[in-house]
Amino acid sequence: DGGITQSPKYLFRKEGQNVTLSCEQNLNHDAMYWYRQDPGQGLRLIYYSQIVNDFQKGDIAEGYSVSREKKESFPLTVTSAQKNPTAFYLCASSIVLVNSPLHFGNGTRLTVT
């Protein structure tokens, strides 16, 4: 089945540690995205990538980093510089960047204590 896989589903880290969230897609989509969802808030865009080896900052990129070395993979690193990292992280992809429906993974819930 084609889709987006996010792993792990739950992740726990101590404050001050960097952590990397995995996102893999086998849909052959060019564009990939990372969103963060907090209770009572909409999804907020962290980073997006239109094509391999290229990515752009979203509205809340501070404290996060990404890479896009392969078309199917778009890992997100939450660094110790991110002040409030505890959240539900959602990865998405689309065929192309514009006018293409987003397909989402099932998310990773990160808890930092």
Added chain:
Amino acid sequence: KQEVTQIPAALSVPEGENLVLNCSFTDSAIYNLQWFRQDPGKGLTSLLLIQSSQREQTSGRLNASLDKSSGRSTLYIAASQPGDSATYLCAVQNRDDKIIFGKGTRLHILP
């Protein structure tokens, strides 16, 4: 800066009724508007995408309309069922390519 608003935040309706969910946005210079549903603890599922040149899209019991000039979209759900209970989110894609989401409407269909 684009702002997307969904009112009400929550809605309960008896099974079988038709219902309308609302979405408004402040900047009409968009490529498209999408509607999604999200079940608790899950990712989002795309329901409908309306390009800026279109007025509406239909899929089964769902119909979404777009009035770009007034910055409004509606999602119409016909003959609601308990399985329709979920949070519904709308999102617009700006001309800078970013996709901005509303906070969603939590829909509860009463059996």
